[in-house]
Amino acid sequence: MNPKSNPLPSKSPPEFANPDSPSLLAPDEPPLRVMALRALYYCERLFYLEEVEGIYVANDHVYAGRTLHEEVVALDDETPERRSVEVSSQYWGLYGKVDAVRRRDGKWVVYEHKKGRCYRDQNNKPQPWPSDRIQAIAYAVLLEETLGEPVPQARIRYHADNVTAFVTIDEEAKNELRQALQRAFRLRRSCQRPPVTENERLCPHCSLNVVCLPEEERLRTHSTTSPPRLFPGHRDRETIHIVTPRANVGRSGDSLIVRTEEEKTKIPIHQVDSLVLHGFVQISTQALHLCASKEIPVFWISAGGKFIAGLTSSPGRVQQRIRQYQALTDPQTQLRLSRKLVLAKIETQLRYLLRATRKEPDLRNHVDQHIQRIRECLNKATSAPSIDSLRGLEGMAAKAYFASLPFLLKGKTADEFRPNGRNKRPPKDRFNCLLGFGYALLQSLVLRSILAVGLEPALGFYHRPRSSAHPLVLDLMELFRTSIWEIPLLGSINRCYWDPQEDFQITKEHVWLSDSGRKKAITLFEQRLQESYFHPYLSRSLSYARIVELEVRLLEKEWTGCPDVFATMRIR
Numbered sequence: 421m422n423p424k425s426n427p428l429p430s431k432s433p434p435e436f437a438n439p440d441s442p443s444l445l446a447p448d449e450p451p452l453r454v455m456a457l458r459a460l461y462y463c464e465r466l467f468y469l470e471e472v473e474g475i476y477v478a479n480d481h482v483y484a485g486r487t488l489h490e491e492v493v494a495l496d497d498e499t500p501e502r503r504s505v506e507v508s509s510q511y512w513g514l515y516g517k518v519d520a521v522r523r524r525d526g527k528w529v530v531y532e533h534k535k536g537r538c539y540r541d542q543n544n545k546p547q548p549w550p551s552d553r554i555q556a557i558a559y560a561v562l563l564e565e566t567l568g569e570p571v572p573q574a575r576i577r578y579h580a581d582n583v584t585a586f587v588t589i590d591e592e593a594k595n596e597l598r599q600a601l602q603r604a605f606r607l608r609r610s611c612q613r614p615p616v617t618e619n620e621r622l623c624p625h626c627s628l629n630v631v632c633l634p635e636e637e638r639l640r641t642h643s644t645t646s647p648p649r650l651f652p653g654h655r656d657r658e659t660i661h662i663v664t665p666r667a668n669v670g671r672s673g674d675s676l677i678v679r680t681e682e683e684k685t686k687i688p689i690h691q692v693d694s695l696v697l698h699g700f701v702q703i704s705t706q707a708l709h710l711c712a713s714k715e716i717p718v719f720w721i722s723a724g725g726k727f728i729a730g731l732t733s734s735p736g737r738v739q740q741r742i743r744q745y746q747a748l749t750d751p752q753t754q755l756r757l758s759r760k761l762v763l764a765k766i767e768t769q770l771r772y773l774l775r776a777t778r779k780e781p782d783l784r785n786h787v788d789q790h791i792q793r794i795r796e797c798l799n800k801a802t803s804a805p806s807i808d809s810l811r812g813l814e815g816m817a818a819k820a821y822f823a824s825l826p827f828l829l830k831g832k833t834a835d836e837f838r839p840n841g842r843n844k845r846p847p848k849d850r851f852n853c854l855l856g857f858g859y860a861l862l863q864s865l866v867l868r869s870i871l872a873v874g875l876e877p878a879l880g881f882y883h884r885p886r887s888s889a890h891p892l893v894l895d896l897m898e899l900f901r902t903s904i905w906e907i908p909l910l911g912s913i914n915r916c917y918w919d920p921q922e923d924f925q926i927t928k929e930h931v932w933l934s935d936s937g938r939k940k941a942i943t944l945f946e947q948r949l950q951e952s953y954f955h956p957y958l959s960r961s962l963s964y965a966r967i968v969e970l971e972v973r974l975l976e977k978e979w980t981g982c983p984d985v986f987a988t989m990r991i992r
């Protein structure tokens with residue numbers, strides 16, 4: 421018999437579970453994991469993010485803990501004990517898996533293994549941390565109920581300093597557990613995220629700090645707090661674009677295999693941030709399963725550069741979406757966020773034109789009337805009374821802005837690249853073809869950032885749900901069109917980066933990018949995402965790829981207790 425999975429014999433009735441008392445759970449509530457109590461004691465917000473919103477991120481501490489448990493189980497293979505014992509209780513509303521239970525002096529004892537150090541009391545005696553203690557108590561009472569006999573003690577082995585701390589399982593301990601569960605169930609029924617913990621020292625070790633952004637919230641309420649550092653400034657994985665026609669993406673183990681007529685490339689899945697398939701690239705069901713299991717989104721973009729679809733295994737974060745729905749269906753919130761969005765967009769366009777013409781008075785003269793028009797729109801937008809009026813002002817500013825862009829192309833620029841107004845679906849000139857292709861890449865980036873945060877992309881606040889594109893994606897794209905694509909695009913044309921013949925496919929009806937043109941556009945876009953930019957709210961630089969995700973997280977804070985942090989970034 422395999423001791424690792426051997427359950428202990430159950431002796432009913434569970435007299436240790438107060439059978440006369442009703443369950444702590446409401447009839448329709450699911451039981452709680454014992455591990456959730458550790459999170460509750462560590463930080464109530466962490467508990468809420470994991471148990472209510474279903475957000476789990478395993479960081480190095482979590483991985484190290486898992487490895488330790490596997491090693492401990494392997495090392496102890498000869499001792500008379502039961503390991504990985506599954507226990508649960510209807511009364512307590514709890515379930516979990518005890519590391520080990522052993523017979524000591526005729527009684528069963530719960531053993532838990534921890535990688536770190538213990539807490540020391542004033543006599544330097546090893547004591548369990550509160551979060552470890554509550555976990556050990558929970559396992560002990562569940563074991564009592566399973567066995568129908570007392571489990572008077574739990575022991576916690578701290579491997580970093582090689583000591584064992586003891587927990588007595590008495591009425592006081594059980595009351596502590598009862599109170600913790602009442603608090604946990606109350607939090608689980610709430611629609612409000614608890615505030616960030618006051619103990620700032622916990623956050624750097626928290627697995628969800630990049631989701632929670634505690635420093636950003638503290639920065640808002642305590643102006644003396646030092647600039648946030650927890651949100652990573654750069655991506656640690658890559659977006660893989662497959663552009664070769666008739667390429668095929670398959671799977672081998674935990675890697676994606678990309679086959680073209682010329683070569684076969686193996687890409688370990690842990691290096692992949694998302695997969696973008698351009699044109700008629702094929703992908704196997706097995707490769708899709710691998711991406712779905714690792715929560716790696718897959719996007720399809722047409723050969724003509726139109727965003728077609730995205731596939732993602734989004735976790736069901738019901739509470740998070742209920743809050744988004746409540747916020748974004750409120751007309752006041754819609755108007756407030758729309759105004760912030762439109763102001764950010766118009767001001768970015770204005771700043772770009774001013775910056776590009778600062779040292780060239782003749783050029784400034786050419787675009788001056790457009791600049792004045794944009795300024796007027798910006799002033800009016802600050803007090804626009806409705807979303808419709810904001811849309812009108814944004815449209816007027818965009819017209820003036822696009823009318824200015826041809827003047828920013830240098831004299832040596834080939835005539836083929838000079839746009840003839842803004843046109844799309846399909847683009848009629850090279851400039852508009854390039855604009856549209858970059859926007860499609862931006863759309864996939866914004867969509868995957870929204871899904872990574874857990875928001876519903878179909879529920880926006882500014883764009884009307886008219887096309888197949890998700891309104892929230894269209895909303896957030898407005899923040900980045902100029903900074904992530906239009907600025908590097910104009911720079912590339914001025915550097916003669918594009919070949920007017922080789923990089924384009926031209927028919928009477930439309931202009932598309934050729935294979936070489938697509939590869940160049942993707943390179944330009946991805947290079948831009950690696951560039952860092954100073955984010956005023958964080959007071960530090962982040963890559964553009966991270967800034968997009970940060971803005972989605974800051975948007976969510978607008979309705980989770982930390983308003984006025986969204987859309988503050990402007991180009992200088």
Ligand code: SF4
Nearest residue numbers: 463466617623626632
């Ligand atoms: S980052 Fe800090 S405040 Fe946020 S969940 Fe973790 S411990 Fe709590």
